[in-house]
Amino acid sequence: MHSSAVFLIEFGAVILGLGLLGRLAGRLQFSPIPLYLLAGLAFGKGGLLPLGASEEFVAIGAEIGVILLLLMLGLEYTASDLVSNLKTQYPAGLVDAALNALPGAVMALLLGWGPVAAVVLAGVTWISSSGVIAKVLRDLGRLGNRETPVILSILVLEDLAMAVYLPIVTALLAGAGLAAGSATLAVALGVAGLVLFLAVRYGRVISRFVSSDDPEKLLLVVLGLTLLVAGIAQQLQVSAAVGAFLVGIALSGEVAEGAHNLLSPLRDLFAAVFFVFFGLNTDPASIPPVLLPALLLAVVTAGTKIATGYWAAWRAGIPSRGRWRAGGTLVARGEFSIVIAGLAVTAGIEPSLGPLATAYVLILVVLGPLTARGTEPLVSRLTARRTKRRAERPVRAERAERTEGDGGAAPAAEEPRETVADEYDTLGRS
Numbered sequence: 001m002h003s004s005a006v007f008l009i010e011f012g013a014v015i016l017g018l019g020l021l022g023r024l025a026g027r028l029q030f031s032p033i034p035l036y037l038l039a040g041l042a043f044g045k046g047g048l049l050p051l052g053a054s055e056e057f058v059a060i061g062a063e064i065g066v067i068l069l070l071l072m073l074g075l076e077y078t079a080s081d082l083v084s085n086l087k088t089q090y091p092a093g094l095v096d097a098a099l100n101a102l103p104g105a106v107m108a109l110l111l112g113w114g115p116v117a118a119v120v121l122a123g124v125t126w127i128s129s130s131g132v133i134a135k136v137l138r139d140l141g142r143l144g145n146r147e148t149p150v151i152l153s154i155l156v157l158e159d160l161a162m163a164v165y166l167p168i169v170t171a172l173l174a175g176a177g178l179a180a181g182s183a184t185l186a187v188a189l190g191v192a193g194l195v196l197f198l199a200v201r202y203g204r205v206i207s208r209f210v211s212s213d214d215p216e217k218l219l220l221v222v223l224g225l226t227l228l229v230a231g232i233a234q235q236l237q238v239s240a241a242v243g244a245f246l247v248g249i250a251l252s253g254e255v256a257e258g259a260h261n262l263l264s265p266l267r268d269l270f271a272a273v274f275f276v277f278f279g280l281n282t283d284p285a286s287i288p289p290v291l292l293p294a295l296l297l298a299v300v301t302a303g304t305k306i307a308t309g310y311w312a313a314w315r316a317g318i319p320s321r322g323r324w325r326a327g328g329t330l331v332a333r334g335e336f337s338i339v340i341a342g343l344a345v346t347a348g349i350e351p352s353l354g355p356l357a358t359a360y361v362l363i364l365v366v367l368g369p370l371t372a373r374g375t376e377p378l379v380s381r382l383t384a385r386r387t388k389r390r391a392e393r394p395v396r397a398e399r400a401e402r403t404e405g406d407g408g409a410a411p412a413a414e415e416p417r418e419t420v421a422d423e424y425d426t427l428g429r430s
Contacts, residue, residue, distance in 0.1 A: 014043065014058070018272045029139065033132065033334050033365045036272050037358055040279015041287075058277050063240070065274030066339050067230045068267040070241040073130060073159055074248015075256045075263075083200065092150070092312035093157035099304040101126040107297050113350045116172045120344040123165055124357050125301045129334025130155050132365060136329060136372045147322035150313045151329055159245070162336070164189065166242050169340065173347035191233070191246065198250065207255040215262055222251070222259045223266075241339060271335065278338050279358065281345050286355040294359035302367060305330045306375060321376050328375025332368020337361050 017039055025032035104125030108118035133155065137143055167187075198206065210225065212218040226247045233243030251259060309327030318326065341357035344350065 011058070014039075014273075014276060015269075018276065022268075022272070030366065030369055032272070033129075033275055034362050036275035037279045037338075037362060040276040041282060041284045041358075043276065043280060058273060058280065061270055061273040062277035062342075063274075064227075065267075065270030065272070065277075066241050066342075067226060067244040068263060068270050069131075069274070069335055069339070070162075070245040071226050071248045072260065072263060072267050074245040075251060075260045076248075078203070078249070078252050078256075089150075089153040089157060089312070092154055092308070092315065093161065095311055096154055096158065096308045097126060097161065099308050100301055103297060103300045103304060107293060108353075111293065111352070113353065117344065117350045117353055119172060120169060120340060120349070120353065121357075123169065123340040124333070124337040124360065125297060127158050127162070127333065127336040127340070128155060128305065128330050129332045129336065129365065129368070130159065132332040132334045132368055133329055133372075136332070136369050139369075140372065142325070142329075145322065145325070147309075147313050147316075147318045147326040150316050150318065151309065151326050154308070154312060154330065158336075162242065162245065166340075166343075169343060173343055173349060191243075203250065203252045206250050207253050210251060210259075211255045215258070218255070218258055219262045222247075222255075222263070274342075275335075275338065278342050278345070278354075281342075282354045282358050286352065287359050290352050290356040291359050294356050295363060297356075298360055298363040298367065301333075302331045302364065302371060306371070321380065324376040324379045325372070328371040328373075329368075331364060331371040333361050333364040334368075 018036065021035040021039060022032045025035055101122035104121035104123070105118040107125075108114075108121040113121070133151065137148060137151070142148055210218070210221050212221065226244050229247050230240035230243040234240040248256075306324075306327030309330045310323040313323040313326040337357060338361055341354060345354040
């Protein structure tokens with residue numbers, strides 16, 4: 001009886017605290033993710049107020065949070081959207097993966113963490129935060145901009161790539177050999193391909209089967225189906241998150257819209273719990289030793305994301321200002337970086353990976369909205385200054401030539417030129 005009372009008090013305090021932090025973030029107009037992570041650090045081991053009885057329940061809630069995050073992401077896109085994006089924007093996806101995954105892998109190897117940690121950290125630095133970026137686009141009123149489809153296409157390709165990447169990471173973290181890892185990847189690709197085929201061909205039939213006019217029944221069916229598929233996927237050593245993502249893709253039309261509206265509050269609740277749980281598993285004392293590598297990695301990958309967005313927008317024929325806006329918007333990392341790092345933390349492959357990922361995400365989830373707002377104005381200002389300096393150079397050179405031609409003497413006073421005002425004055429007199 002006493003333990004259940006302690007559990008209710010602790011868990012209630014966590015939820016209440018998250019609500020207050022969410023309000024604070026809303027007033028300050030930035031993502032609440034860094035505040036949730038800081039709350040987890042405060043409630044975890046080595047924090048200000050460590051949790052006890054409710055930690056196991058928070059772990060289950062965090063897993064549900066990951067599943068709902070990926071489900072809601074899948075609901076945003078249809079299978080036909082994904083197929084068309086693959087056909088038209090795959091070069092941008094390849095450039096994105098090369099520029100942004102490589103720094104993470106190199107950093108892990110330089111720190112001596114080994115190849116498995118290198119693959120994990122590559123994913124942490126590769127994937128942008130769809131949630132933070134979507135909010136930034138809404139807040140800045142850029143949803144109708146010409147560069148926005150390019151940004152969304154890159155995000156879609158990253159999310160689709162997770163269906164391949166997460167099974168690979170899961171197999172590596174489980175210590176599976178080459179044969180078992182290849183089998184896991186083959187199963188994941190086969191399931192993903194099958195779901196995409198069924199969604200394109202029979203999406204309406206699936207949606208009609210799930211559809212219901214009663215919101216309660218729709219919520220129960222969609223949530224139950226998602227958890228069931230996620231559990232089966234995890235049993236097959238395919239990521240549960242991938243299973244949830246594929247369920248979201250398979251649903252379309254009014255069903256997807258209705259499920260999105262019903263599940264959004266649940267998603268926000270359990271996603272917040274997930275970020276807290278990740279912070280719970282990170283000792284605050286372990287962050288200062290990895291703060292410098294995290295800061296260096298954040299600076300480098302902020303630059304590579306800007307380059308990715310600029311190149312993709314240039315390829316789509318977007319003017320220069322839109323290219324810089326696209327690049328600056330893609331900088332933010334968030335939920336998916338933490339999801340990937342969370343898999344490694346649970347597997348226990350490298351104790352410092354969790355703290356580094358936490359510090360890295362904290363830096364970029366704050367820096368991301370700033371680069372989205374400021375990259376294009378900053379570049380425009382620098383370009384204007386450079387243009388002004390170039391324009392002034394011939395004038396200075398001409399003055400220097402005149403001075404040298406006169407033997408170093410001061411130039412003779414020029415006759416006063418007739419100004420516009422003088423011209424109007426002359427016309428008035430006449």
